[in-house]
Amino acid sequence: MHAPTSSRKFKKAFMEQLLVSLQVAGLTSKTMGLQERRDAVRLSSDVAMAVARGRAAPWARALVARHASERRNEALLRRILGGAGYESAAAAGRSRKIVRRSHGACRRKRIKSSVMAASSGSNGGAMVARRMVKKRLQVLRKLVPGGEALHGSFSLLSQVLDYVACLKTQVELMQRLCKGSPAAA
Amino acid sequence: MSGRRSSSRGNSVSEEEINELISKLQSLLPASARRRGSSQASTTKLLKETCSYIKSLHREVDDLSDRLSDLMATMDHNSPGAEIIRSLLR
Numbered sequence: 001m002h003a004p005t006s007s008r009k010f011k012k013a014f015m016e017q018l019l020v021s022l023q024v025a026g027l028t029s030k031t032m033g034l035q036e037r038r039d040a041v042r043l044s045s046d047v048a049m050a051v052a053r054g055r056a057a058p059w060a061r062a063l064v065a066r067h068a069s070e071r072r073n074e075a076l077l078r079r080i081l082g083g084a085g086y087e088s089a090a091a092a093g094r095s096r097k098i099v100r101r102s103h104g105a106c107r108r109k110r111i112k113s114s115v116m117a118a119s120s121g122s123n124g125g126a127m128v129a130r131r132m133v134k135k136r137l138q139v140l141r142k143l144v145p146g147g148e149a150l151h152g153s154f155s156l157l158s159q160v161l162d163y164v165a166c167l168k169t170q171v172e173l174m175q176r177l178c179k180g181s182p183a184a185a
Numbered sequence: 186m187s188g189r190r191s192s193s194r195g196n197s198v199s200e201e202e203i204n205e206l207i208s209k210l211q212s213l214l215p216a217s218a219r220r221r222g223s224s225q226a227s228t229t230k231l232l233k234e235t236c237s238y239i240k241s242l243h244r245e246v247d248d249l250s251d252r253l254s255d256l257m258a259t260m261d262h263n264s265p266g267a268e269i270i271r272s273l274l275r
Contacts, residue, residue: 027257037258042250129229136232143239157206160235164213167242174249178256 010166014052015173021048024079040076043067047080049170058155059163061092062146069093207231214238 021044027037046067050060064081067073068089078086141147141156144163150156207228214234 022253022257027254030258032258034254037254038250041254041257042247045246045250045253132229133232136229136236139236140232140239143236143243154202154206157210160239161206161209161213164210164235164239164242167239167246168213171242171245171249174246174253178249178252 010052011169011173014048014169017048017051018045018173018177021045021080025076043073043076044080045170045174047077049166051081053162053166057159057162058150059145059147059159061089062149064089065092065095066145204228210235 025040025044050063053060137153144159
């Protein structure tokens with residue numbers, strides 16, 4: 001189930017997509033503002049990571065959808081993903097299933113789990129620890145793209161594993177680009 | 186309770202399920218964050234480390250985006266791609 005996210009194939013695809021995206025973003029333009037350029041680099045990097053990982057990973061779809069849901073990103077995303085790619089990403093960004101569940105469902109789930117913790121078992125220590133685990137999982141849900149739309153802790157943790165592995169690669173590849181450039185000295 | 190699998194709505198979490206993925210997660214975290222044992226307390230700690238680690242990775246990517254964008258701003262207009270590709274081939 002886990003894709004080889006630190007494999008050479010993934011890194012190669014990631015780097016290639018990153019280079020294409022950075023070029024397409026027209027970042028050497030002298031007229032681009034500081035913040036705009038920085039945001040374009042971040043977007044290019046995120047999208048490259050998600051595209052290299054593939055549509056099979058929920059976090060990857062959610063990450064692209066998140067960028068697509070901001071209108072100011074439309075032009076750049078259209079150039080990177082193509083028209084069809086952009087359209088489906090924008091549609092996913094509007095779809096609550098992929099990006100987040102409804103607030104009502106989240107509230108209900110939290111109440112239910114604390115009730116379960118209170119009524120189950122006789123070991124007070126285990127109950128408290130179990131609740132803390134739940135708390136931590138809630139935080140993770142917010143940190144992983146699309147985490148709030150995931151059902152169950154098992155799928156959340158699987159996505160966390162996958163996402164962390166890819167994030168490490170993202171850092172590695174971007175460091176390589178920074179180090180490699182002669183202008184960096 | 187410990188043998189119960191997570192329902193499709195994910196309302197209950199079995200320790201075994203978490204521990205299985207937790208041990209894989211352990212190997213991804215920086216060495217300083219690793220813990221022995223699989224008690225609930227260390228599971229909580231590990232999840233907390235994971236949260237911190239993800240946040241720090243996000244910050245690193247932010248910082249690298251800043252540096253990369255500065256570099257690209259100073260690159261020669263005629264060969265932006267060539268510069269990068271040359272650096273990769275080193």
